[in-house]
Amino acid sequence: MYRYVLGCALAAGVAAAAPANAQDSVKIGLVEPLTGSVAYNGKSVVEGAKLAVEQINAKGGVLGKPVELVIEDGQCAPANSVNAVEKLVQKDKVAVLVGAFCSSATAAIMPVAQKYKIPLVTGVSSSAALTEQNNPWFFRAAETDALMAKAFAKILANDLKLKSVAYVGVNDDWGRGGVEEFSRDLSALGVKTAMTEYFDHGTTDFFTLLTKLRAAKPDGIFVAAETQDGSILVKQLQEMGLQSKVFGVGSWATADFINLTGDAAEGIYAAVPYVSSVENPANQDFVKAYEGKYKVKPGKYGAAGYNALNITAQAIARAGGTDAEAIRKALAQTDYKAPNGNYRFTAKGQAYGFDAVLVRIEGATPKVVASAPVEAPQ
Amino acid sequence: MDLFLQFLANGLVVGVFYALSALGLTLIFGLMRVVNFAHGEFYMLGGVVGWFVTTYLGLDFFSGLVLVALVMGSFGWAVDRFLIERVRGQGEEPGILLTIGLSIFLVNITLLAVGPAPLKVARAITEGPIFLGPVTITKMRLLAMVIGVALIFAAHAIIHRTRLGSAMRATFQDPMAASLAGIRTKQVYAATFALGCTLSALSGMLLASIYSAQASVGGLVSLKSFVVVILGGMGSFPGAIAGGLLLGVAEALWGGYVATGMVDIIGFLLVILILVLRPQGLFSIRAERA
Numbered sequence: 001m002y003r004y005v006l007g008c009a010l011a012a013g014v015a016a017a018a019p020a021n022a023q024d025s026v027k028i029g030l031v032e033p034l035t036g037s038v039a040y041n042g043k044s045v046v047e048g049a050k051l052a053v054e055q056i057n058a059k060g061g062v063l064g065k066p067v068e069l070v071i072e073d074g075q076c077a078p079a080n081s082v083n084a085v086e087k088l089v090q091k092d093k094v095a096v097l098v099g100a101f102c103s104s105a106t107a108a109i110m111p112v113a114q115k116y117k118i119p120l121v122t123g124v125s126s127s128a129a130l131t132e133q134n135n136p137w138f139f140r141a142a143e144t145d146a147l148m149a150k151a152f153a154k155i156l157a158n159d160l161k162l163k164s165v166a167y168v169g170v171n172d173d174w175g176r177g178g179v180e181e182f183s184r185d186l187s188a189l190g191v192k193t194a195m196t197e198y199f200d201h202g203t204t205d206f207f208t209l210l211t212k213l214r215a216a217k218p219d220g221i222f223v224a225a226e227t228q229d230g231s232i233l234v235k236q237l238q239e240m241g242l243q244s245k246v247f248g249v250g251s252w253a254t255a256d257f258i259n260l261t262g263d264a265a266e267g268i269y270a271a272v273p274y275v276s277s278v279e280n281p282a283n284q285d286f287v288k289a290y291e292g293k294y295k296v297k298p299g300k301y302g303a304a305g306y307n308a309l310n311i312t313a314q315a316i317a318r319a320g321g322t323d324a325e326a327i328r329k330a331l332a333q334t335d336y337k338a339p340n341g342n343y344r345f346t347a348k349g350q351a352y353g354f355d356a357v358l359v360r361i362e363g364a365t366p367k368v369v370a371s372a373p374v375e376a377p378q
Numbered sequence: 379m380d381l382f383l384q385f386l387a388n389g390l391v392v393g394v395f396y397a398l399s400a401l402g403l404t405l406i407f408g409l410m411r412v413v414n415f416a417h418g419e420f421y422m423l424g425g426v427v428g429w430f431v432t433t434y435l436g437l438d439f440f441s442g443l444v445l446v447a448l449v450m451g452s453f454g455w456a457v458d459r460f461l462i463e464r465v466r467g468q469g470e471e472p473g474i475l476l477t478i479g480l481s482i483f484l485v486n487i488t489l490l491a492v493g494p495a496p497l498k499v500a501r502a503i504t505e506g507p508i509f510l511g512p513v514t515i516t517k518m519r520l521l522a523m524v525i526g527v528a529l530i531f532a533a534h535a536i537i538h539r540t541r542l543g544s545a546m547r548a549t550f551q552d553p554m555a556a557s558l559a560g561i562r563t564k565q566v567y568a569a570t571f572a573l574g575c576t577l578s579a580l581s582g583m584l585l586a587s588i589y590s591a592q593a594s595v596g597g598l599v600s601l602k603s604f605v606v607v608i609l610g611g612m613g614s615f616p617g618a619i620a621g622g623l624l625l626g627v628a629e630a631l632w633g634g635y636v637a638t639g640m641v642d643i644i645g646f647l648l649v650i651l652i653l654v655l656r657p658q659g660l661f662s663i664r665a666e667r668a
Contacts, residue, residue, distance in 0.1 A: 035485070036594055039494035171639045198639030202598050204589040205395075207388040208633040208641075215381055228496050232589055239516045241507045260496055260590060 025068035026061065026322060028053075028312055029088035031099030031109065032305075033076035037201045038226055041251055041301045042101050045124060046071055047294055048305030049098065052313070055289070062317040069309075074100040078108030085109045089116045095322040096121065096312045103127030103173045113137045119315075119328045123308030124301065127173050128181070131350040139331050139349040141308050143273045143356055143374050145174075145181040145224075148249060151356050151372040152271045153185035159370070160245055160269070162220040164192040166213050168233070169224035171198040178224035178249050186222075194218035199229070206233050210240045223248035231260040238264035247271065253359045253366035254299030265361045273356045273374070274303040274340045275366050283339035307338045341373065352376040380512035385634040386627065387513045391523060393626025395585055397619045398526040399599055400606035401533060402578030407604075408613025409537075409550050410570055412462060412473045416481040417603055418596030419488075420575050424450055424582025425499060425591030426488055432500035439502035439587065446583050447576050454575025458568040466567065467553075481596060488593040496590040499583060522584050533577060534615045546570050605645040609652050611659025620660050624648065 030049055033042035049069060057066045070092045074081030081100040088094045089112075097113055097120045100106045106125035113120035114137050121139045122130075128144045156162060167183050169175030175198060183193055195216040197209050213221065221244050225233060230250055237246065245267075251257060252270035276287050276297040286306065290298040298306070311334055318333065319326035336343040341354035356374050359366035399421055406414045424446055431442045461480065465472035505518050537543040548556040549566045557563045582591070582599075606625055610617025625645050632644045652659065 035489060035494070039489075039594060040496065043494060197637070200639070200642060202595070204585075204595075205388070205392050207391070208385060208630045209638045211381065211384045211388060212634060212638075228590070228592065231496065239505065239507055240514055241509075256495060260498055 025066050026063060026313075026316060027068045027070055027092055027094040028309065029085070029092060029094035029097045029099075030069055030071045030305075030309075031074040031081050031084045031088070031097065031101075031105075032071070033101050033105075034071075034073040036075045036077070037228060038076050038101060040228065040256075041226055042076070044251075044254075044299055044301035045101065045305035045308075048290070048298060048302035048307075049309045050305075051290055051293055051302075052306045052309035054293075056310070056313050062313050063321065067313055070094055074105050074109075076100070076102040076105055078105050081105035081109050082112055085112045089118060094118070095316060095324070096327060098123065098308050098312060101125065103130060103177070106130060107173075110135050110138050117324050119312075119324060119331055121308050121312050121331065123304035125174075127177050129173075129177075131346075131348045134348070136349075137328060139311075139334075139345055139351070141311050141343055141345075141351045142304060143354075144350070144377075145178040145249065147352075147374045147377060148271050148273075148356060149178075149181040149185040151374055152358055152370075153182070153189055155358060155370050155372070156220075156247060156269075157186060157189040157191050160220060160247070162186070162191050162245070164194040164218045165220045165222055166195040166216050166218035166244075167193065167197070167222045168209065168213070169198050170226070170229055171200050175224045179222070182222050182224075182249075199233075201229065203229060204232060206236045207240065210236060210242065214240060214242055218244055220245045220247060224250060226250045227252075227254065227257050227260070231257055231265075234261050234268060235264045245269065247358075251300045253361070255297055256299070258361060258364050258366075265364070267361065269358060269360050269369070270366070271356065271358050272300050273354065274298075274300050275357050275359050275368065277359075277366055277368060278340060278355075278357065278371075280339075282337060286339040303339060307336070307340075307343065310338070311336045311343060346376050350377060381634070383511075383513050385630045387510075387515060388634075389627035389630030390623060391515065391519050391626070392630065393623035394523045394526050394619075395581075395622070396602060396606050396625050397622025398529065398581040399578070399585065400603040400610075400618050400622060401530060401581065401615070402574040402576070403600075403603040404607050404610070404613055404615070404618045405533070405577065406571060406574035407607055408611075409546065410567065410574075411470065411550075412571075413470055413477065414574070415474060415477040415600060416484060416596075417477075417578055418598070418600030419481045419484040420450065420454070420578035421582035421599045422488065422591070422593060422596040423453075423484065424579025425586030425595070426492060426497065426593070427579070428583030428586055429492075429497040429499045429591045433498075439500055442500070443580065443583060446579055450579035451572045451576040454572035455568045457575065458571035459564075462571060463564065463567070481600075485593055485596060492593065494593055496592045497586075499587040499591055501587050518588055522588060525584060526581070529577065529580060530615060530619060533573070536573065537615075542566070542569060602645065605649055607659075608649050609660060611661040614659070614661040617659055617661035624660075 032045050053067050053069050072084035074084045103125040123141050126144050128146045167179040169179040247269035253272045253275045258265045315330040318330040343351045344353045358370040360369050403417045427446050431437050431445050545561045545566050549563045606621040610621030628644050629641050633641045
């Protein structure tokens with residue numbers, strides 16, 4: 001009995017404290033990997049998000065209050081991401097959640113967001129299955145592998161004149177998803193599959209995989225990998241003397257990737273939702289602000305964090321309060337002008353309307369080869 | 379057949395690298411009986427310090443390697459005198475907890491200091507492929523193998539040919555008797571730990587120049603090194619070499635003929651097999667102690 005009373009008192013105390021907090025600021029919770037093998041990309045998302053918050057607060061915030069970003073480390077792991085979300089919801093009382101980086105982690109926090117009835121926006125997780133779960137609280141302000149594959153398969157098959165392609169991906173849902181989607185769309189255009197192989201996160205030696213690849217003699221090599229794994233893989237491709245055309249998805253068009261990879265990066269293609277060299281006024285302003293703050297041009301993930309936060313803040317402003325249901329409805333009405341086009345959401349919460357680009361790395365800078373709008377999935 | 383030769387060559391190269399990265403562990407875990415969970419972090423620090431001295435101090439690769447050895451040797455000495463010494467002789471558990479704590483501390487300090495991004499360590503020579511018949515290998519890999527083998531022999535010589543080495547072996551066989559015979563065992567413990575730490579760090583810098591240095595690599599390195607040490611036998615240098623080569627070749631063949639996506643499974647299969655069939659490892663110098 002005593003325990004029950006204490007529990008009630010605690011709950012009442014927390015409930016009483018919450019509105020007091022809420023009056024000071026509008027809290028947005030951000031779950032990204034800050035340690036572990038994709039920490040580096042997670043940090044870029046946080047940088048983009050912080051820049052967005054800074055700009056929003058400079059213009060007076062939303063609902064007349066400053067926006068406060070509460071950042072937690074989800075480590076790209078489902079269990080840690082769930083813990084982070086529990087903490088953000090229970091302790092920090094955030095109005096909206098943004099995250100988590102890896103699709104597997106996002107899949108784990110989606111039911112938690114639904115349980116607490118808090119809108120969840122991801123700017124990164126690209127596994128197509130996420131928006132198929134009919135979770136009304138989930139919005140994806142990012143491309144999926146399927147949409148990227150659809151946008152670029154024809155350009156790749158025709159312009160690069162590929163007859164056979166070897167597929168290499170990191171051994172997780174994102175890597176496997178990317179390989180499956182691209183191989184399906186390219187096969188439909190008559191491109192043969194020479195080989196399909198996966199490797200684990202944090203692999204350092206790819207010589208065995210590349211030996212198989214060399215024996216398969218493909219025209220093109222498709223790679224789904226992030227900066228760390230991807231840069232080592234591309235370097236070793238050159239060390240093995242492989243001449244095939246390389247194209248990939250992941251954060252390939254960034255300054256860091258090119259710096260780490262060196263000469264070996266020359267001539268590779270990357271299909272990315274964002275690249276800093278796109279020429280339009282909105283993007284130039286964003287690049288200038290980002291470079292001014294972080295001394296480096298924004299990459300795919302910096303832009304993802306920036307866009308996700310802006311979409312969220314604008315939805316809160318349109319909702320006119322921090323009521324979760326109102327924010328959810330406002331999110332569904334999103335029409336956000338991003339540096340890379342216009343974001344809208346389908347009924348399932350999948351973003352469309354923004355531009356994706358195919359770049360080729362030449363002279364250590366990504367040059368835009370082709371650009372295609374990401375269309376709403378059928 | 380050509381394919382097989384290339385797989386074998388890949389496996390042997392990676393095997394030498396595994397042996398090299400496990401050397402520090404085989405000393406500290408095998409001889410000192412300290413289950414060192416911070417081993418991977420010593421390796422990681424070697425790469426990160428190597429990046430720092432070649433990038434910011436402008437040293438070339440080999441001077442950098444010497445400086446890394448000095449810095450990490452002193453660091454290892456300090457860790458033993460200020461931390462490990464406090465839990466010595468209290469069984470293995472306090473040492474395990476201490477080194478787990480140390481590894482978390484080192485990773486996070488490194489994240490704080492240099493961030494999570496991969497770091498590029500200057501290379502010793504310009505890189506380029508070498509073709510030996512059907513087999514491709516690179517210059518830097520060959521050089522790293524040569525340095526690796528040299529380090530293995532040097533460490534073996536220190537333990538078996540020098541006065542310090544005799545003192546080490548005496549101390550680890552029977553600390554009480556060694557101390558009665560006039561050996562300053564505290565110094566010997568610290569020297570062994572410093573040597574183990576230096577070897578881990580040197581392999582870390584060597585391999586970082588081929589791959590890249592990064593704050594979060596430690597966990598995987600520790601795991602593979604434990605596999606190598608268990609396969610080869612505790613504290614045995616020939617064992618570390620045999621264990622490393624066995625693991626490297628097994629992974630290369632498994633990756634080559636089965637699937638690269640499940641390559642980490644093979645190391646642990648081997649460990650289970652060895653523990654069932656020959657629990658003391660392939661080579662073992664473990665003497666029964668009083």
